[in-house]
Amino acid sequence: MSGEKLLEVSNLKQHFKTGRHSVVKAVDGVSFDIYQGETFGLVGESGCGKSTTGRSIIRLYNATDGDVKFKGVDVHGTKSHAQLKMFNRKMQMIFQDPYASLNPRMTVLDIIAEGLDIHGLTSSSQERKARVQELLETVGLNKEHANRYPHEFSGGQRQRIGIARALAVDPEFIIADEPISALDVSIQAQVVNLLKDLQKKHGYTYLFIAHDLSMVKYISDRIGVMYFGKIVELADSDELYKNPLHPYTKSLLSAIPLPDPDYERSRTRVPYDPSQLDSSEEPEFREVQPKHWVLCTTKEFEAYKQEIKQ
Amino acid sequence: MENILEVKNLHVSFDTHGGEVTAVRGVSFDLKKGETLAIVGESGSGKSVTTRAIARLIPSPPGRIKEGEILFNGKDLAKLKEKQMQQIRGKDISTIFQDPMTSLNPTMKIGKQIMEGLMKHQKMDRSLAKKKAIELLDLVGLPDAKERVDQYPHQFSGGQRQRVVIAIALACNPQILIADEPTTALDVTIQAQILELMKDIQRKTESSIIFITHDLGVVANVADRVAVMYAGKIVEIGTVDEIFYNPKHPYTWGLLGSMPTLDNEEESLVAIPGSPPDMLQPPKGDAFAPRNEYALEIDNELDPPMFKVSDTHYAATWLLHEYAPKVEPPAAVKKRMKGFGNTGASPISKKGDD
Ligand SMILES: Nc1ncnc2c1ncn2[C@@H]1O[C@H](COP(=O)(O)OP(=O)(O)OP(=O)(O)O)[C@@H](O)[C@H]1O
Ligand SMILES: Nc1ncnc2c1ncn2[C@@H]1O[C@H](COP(=O)(O)OP(=O)(O)OP(=O)(O)O)[C@@H](O)[C@H]1O
Ligand SMILES: [Mg+2]
Ligand SMILES: [Mg+2]
Numbered sequence: 001m002s003g004e005k006l007l008e009v010s011n012l013k014q015h016f017k018t019g020r021h022s023v024v025k026a027v028d029g030v031s032f033d034i035y036q037g038e039t040f041g042l043v044g045e046s047g048c049g050k051s052t053t054g055r056s057i058i059r060l061y062n063a064t065d066g067d068v069k070f071k072g073v074d075v076h077g078t079k080s081h082a083q084l085k086m087f088n089r090k091m092q093m094i095f096q097d098p099y100a101s102l103n104p105r106m107t108v109l110d111i112i113a114e115g116l117d118i119h120g121l122t123s124s125s126q127e128r129k130a131r132v133q134e135l136l137e138t139v140g141l142n143k144e145h146a147n148r149y150p151h152e153f154s155g156g157q158r159q160r161i162g163i164a165r166a167l168a169v170d171p172e173f174i175i176a177d178e179p180i181s182a183l184d185v186s187i188q189a190q191v192v193n194l195l196k197d198l199q200k201k202h203g204y205t206y207l208f209i210a211h212d213l214s215m216v217k218y219i220s221d222r223i224g225v226m227y228f229g230k231i232v233e234l235a236d237s238d239e240l241y242k243n244p245l246h247p248y249t250k251s252l253l254s255a256i257p258l259p260d261p262d263y264e265r266s267r268t269r270v271p272y273d274p275s276q277l278d279s280s281e282e283p284e285f286r287e288v289q290p291k292h293w294v295l296c297t298t299k300e301f302e303a304y305k306q307e308i309k310q
Numbered sequence: 311m312e313n314i315l316e317v318k319n320l321h322v323s324f325d326t327h328g329g330e331v332t333a334v335r336g337v338s339f340d341l342k343k344g345e346t347l348a349i350v351g352e353s354g355s356g357k358s359v360t361t362r363a364i365a366r367l368i369p370s371p372p373g374r375i376k377e378g379e380i381l382f383n384g385k386d387l388a389k390l391k392e393k394q395m396q397q398i399r400g401k402d403i404s405t406i407f408q409d410p411m412t413s414l415n416p417t418m419k420i421g422k423q424i425m426e427g428l429m430k431h432q433k434m435d436r437s438l439a440k441k442k443a444i445e446l447l448d449l450v451g452l453p454d455a456k457e458r459v460d461q462y463p464h465q466f467s468g469g470q471r472q473r474v475v476i477a478i479a480l481a482c483n484p485q486i487l488i489a490d491e492p493t494t495a496l497d498v499t500i501q502a503q504i505l506e507l508m509k510d511i512q513r514k515t516e517s518s519i520i521f522i523t524h525d526l527g528v529v530a531n532v533a534d535r536v537a538v539m540y541a542g543k544i545v546e547i548g549t550v551d552e553i554f555y556n557p558k559h560p561y562t563w564g565l566l567g568s569m570p571t572l573d574n575e576e577e578s579l580v581a582i583p584g585s586p587p588d589m590l591q592p593p594k595g596d597a598f599a600p601r602n603e604y605a606l607e608i609d610n611e612l613d614p615p616m617f618k619v620s621d622t623h624y625a626a627t628w629l630l631h632e633y634a635p636k637v638e639p640p641a642a643v644k645k646r647m648k649g650f651g652n653t654g655a656s657p658i659s660k661k662g663d664d
Binding site: 016018019022043044045046047048051096100140141142144148152153154157178181188189190193211212213214215217218251252255256257258259260261263264267269272 | 494496525555646
């Protein structure tokens with residue numbers, strides 16, 4: 001980690017109109033920075049806005065409010081064609097749904113090479129093919145898979161095709177939206193080791209969205225916990241697991257199933273009850289101790305500071 | 311306990327341009343009334359194809375059940391006509407599939423999709439079915455169910471869609487629920503709720519569940535028994551305690567070793583090396599041998615039969631043969647073992663012919 005900010009997200013909002021009078025505040029004022037070369041994990045309940053955050057960052061949606069800077073340049077404000085193309089190449093996303101994200105009528109070769117073509121990264125069809133084959137091997141598939149179609153692959157295999165496609169254009173920042181949740185554990189370990197190796201080799205920066213907390217902890221340098229469109233807690237990953245402060249984070253940690261039947265038979269889940277929170281004022285994002293942030297009121301802030309001292 | 315389902319020597323293949331993909335190669339197992347059987351195994355190992363075959367949802371062509379029986383309450387589903395199968399599917403046997411988006415109709419309101427089965431199989435009228443649909447959405451933890459019944463699938467997050475699919479599957483109180491990665495798209499809190507919900511419904515209705523998941527934590531939570539699949543075959547099957555605390559197959563060892571635990575600090579994950587075999591040309595002998603550091607000479611020649619470890623525990627590895635060298639499982643796996651003192655090969659006999 002070089003300590004330089006690669007991505008700065010401030011007060012990002014993404015609201016969807018779902019009816020004449022109803023609005024879903026999928027992302028509601030989210031701020032965080034991602035440093036060059038680090039892995040930032042984003043976890044939280046289904047529907048809390050993780051994917052939408054990722055999609056807004058790469059401009060799949062026009063943000064309702066707030067801004068996103070990539071290497072200091074405003075991603076959403078920019079208009080120049082060349083700059084847009086640069087963002088499209090430097091920021092890649094690996095999608096959550098390996099089924100919906102691959103065009104069923106294209107061969108794996110063409111799917112992976114799409115980005116190469118758009119950005120004119122190869123000069124001959126031989127080079128194009130060779131590059132795709134290399135990518136297939138990088139992600140643990142065979143060269144022979146290039147001429148097949150997505151439906152001929154299992155879920156896990158398809159996800160690796162998605163990863164190969166993202167890597168093809170030589171990105172710097174990769175948003176991985178649940179990239180491994182469709183994979184079985186042995187391949188998860190391979191893919192996670194692969195993502196880590198690629199990071200070491202190419203210096204990729206990751207925004208890693210997932211709900212498998214043990215894997216998130218393993219891969220992330222820092223973790224943000226999201227709840228209903230807001231980040232409620234943000235800290236170094238070890239710190240977050242050792243000293244969770246926000247009741248939602250505590251509840252989340254208590255819900256992780258562990259591969260131990262005896263433990264599972266006796267596990268008690270701490271349910272989350274938002275009505276227990278202090279409602280005397282609007283909560284703010286506060287630094288309880290260096291690098292450990294919690295969304296809280298002044299009263300809770302004092303209580304958390306006490307709690308963490310113990 | 312009484313068997314509700316008996317799968318015998320199931321073979322499923324796909325005819326592709328490249329040739330025959332032998333996705334399932336002789337799978338046999340029983341499912342007892344009221345139990346949860348988890349199927350785990352590598353991507354591409356045939357878990358979905360096995361369960362899709364049970365629900366007779368293999369697209370044909372290119373797919374076909376080549377051989378085997380699927381006895382449901384004594385009736386062989388493999389031989390039923392599509393018409394007859396439609397009476398069973400969605401009513402006696404319900405499915406939750408891996409890809410929520412493709413199992414939902416994008417052009418139909420989700421409420422209507424839940425109501426369909428209720429009106430068809432339970433003969434409910436429209437208004438009752440709608441009430442029940444809202445109830446089900448509440449039950450699977452979807453907020454504002456009343457308003458959301460009238461929305462379309464694309465208006466939901468991945469996890470929310472999956473909960474809609476679960477609501478559809480539970481609607482008719484099926485005898486067998488096939489759940490293919492039902493909670494993979496969900497975060498742990500909702501997952502915990504859904505798992506509790508499924509167990510609760512199971513207790514009330516005595517339904518049986520086949521649960522496919524990659525998450526060994528979830529397996530430890532839900533399963534009574536576990537089947538481990540590799541390259542189209544079941545390589546180990548046993549009670550949940552036998553599989554976690556006394557695993558015998560090196561592939562099972564690999565699976566258990568590649569899970570990070572919350573307290574592992576720096577150590578990198580033990581990934582199983584290599585990639586799954588190409589099922590166009592399944593290797594001779596034990597398909598796992600090329601990736602197995604414990605492989606014996608014989609593995610390259612002969613596929614091991616199922617060896618019996620206990621009345622409930624079987625594994626297909628030559629390591630269990632009486633003449634095989636004694637090997638210790640990797641440290642990461644030994645750490646987990648408890649209560650089964652003996653870790654070497656126990657006295658064994660062959661099970662059936664395989
Ligand atoms: N195009 C859309 N129109 C309307 N609402 C939407 C749209 N996309 C997402 N939403 C809503 O925004 C919220 C956040 O969705 P998002 O997909 O970001 O959740 P998520 O955190 O990624 O959840 P999951 O873990 O289930 O994937 C949800 O309530 C969802 O219903
Ligand atoms: N329609 C098809 N045409 C050709 N091959 C197929 C088809 N469907 C599945 N297969 C092949 O059958 C094998 C088993 O696939 P299956 O989907 O059952 O795997 P799985 O164990 O469910 O994997 P995952 O965990 O990734 O979902 C794979 O090798 C796959 O490529
Ligand atoms: Mg998502
Ligand atoms: Mg599958």
